[in-house]
Amino acid sequence: MWLPAAIVMVVCMLACIARIFIGPGAPTRLAAFDTTNTLVVALMVVLAIMFEQVIFVDVAIVYALLSFIMTLYVARFIEGKKF
Amino acid sequence: MIEAAVLHIITPLALVVCAIFVALFRDLLYAAVSLGVLSLLLSLEFFLLKAPDVAIAEAGVGAAVTTAIFIIAIRATKRME
């Protein structure tokens, strides 16, 4: 039940990564990167119940918080402000 | 288990494509964002190989610290290569 869901999620993720490579301008690439992060967090939770290892969910929480920090950092840089 | 092999094939291929695009971009900000995607996929690959501790370390170093250092370096120098 979980493996087809994981494969569809990976295909959606590839579409977002394609927008990172072709997209015009920095904010579009950053938006695509943020979408990819969301999909990867959901994929990690799905893979955690697929592998039946309960400790794997912690990776998803840590990744969600850290990628949020990175998105804010790059957004501050695009805004052109001192930080 | 042909379906499980699909994940193990797609993720390293996308990783290699990301690495090629990091080398191709002339704008260094785009290269930094591509490097963030590379570390994301590397973390996912460690996750698929059932090493969650390495995945946490890669997420912390790759997503937060490396990108912050690159952004500070781009601010201090020129953005275009």
Added chain:
Amino acid sequence: MRFIVTAVVAYLLYLVLTIGSGTLLLWNEAELIIGAIFALVVAALVKNRYLKKSLRMLNPVRWFIWLIYLFLFFFAMAQANVDVAYRVITGRINPGIVKISPRLKNDMSLTLLANSITLTPGTLSVDVEEETNDMYIHWINVKPDVLKEMPRDYHPICNSFPDWARRIAG
């Protein structure tokens, strides 16, 4: 008072993160003691930053209104997603950036309103003016009759979320 509130919140967060580690009501003794010590240390360090001035969010009536709001918000979110899926498939958009004046006073209600209207139908918060608390909103389907008068009516844009935000955190 601020010290106690911060310590209790930190201790509850620690307990949620270490659930299922032992037999004493799902925790073991070492986790409970270490969590208490860390909560006191954290509360001593950050109590002036975590709670600024007032303690009005401790009122249970506000929590109850917040739960009702979450229930309504879920249906608004489902409607938003069906709407965006329709626009993705047909490609029928009519975008624009409009300015609304929700007349909110403090930062917390403004944060709640901004996050809510980002996740609900057709709107995306772009910018905010610090002095007057006016918000600029990217609206994907602009209705022409809203554009006639200059202080825009916010009811057609984000149907009564400013009132709810004022009721919860205002």
Added chain:
Amino acid sequence: MGALNIVTYVFIGVGLFFNAVGSFGLNRFPDVYTRLHAATKCTTFGSMFLILAVIVQSASIWVMEGALSSQSVLSIHAIIALVVLLITNATSAHAIARAAHRSGEKPARAVVDDLEGKDIND
């Protein structure tokens, strides 16, 4: 167990549909603001339903095995991941939109732009 499996399949179906719509709309819309509309709303909703499916499955195993099951960690931490996703997605969408407008990106096909030409310093 049968009804719970049906609920799980429905949640996975809804989640995958909205994730696909989100990543398709990211490639279809004309400018960054409308792309953010599709990306933020649809992927948050889809990921929410996928995580809810995981919670339903693991909570049913938790109830079946008793209170000391290791599935309690999975359910509670999945709920934490869901809350973190809901907060951080909205905030980062707001940050990207603000950065895009301040770096001079114009909304494509816009009928009205109240923010145009204004210079807001914090």
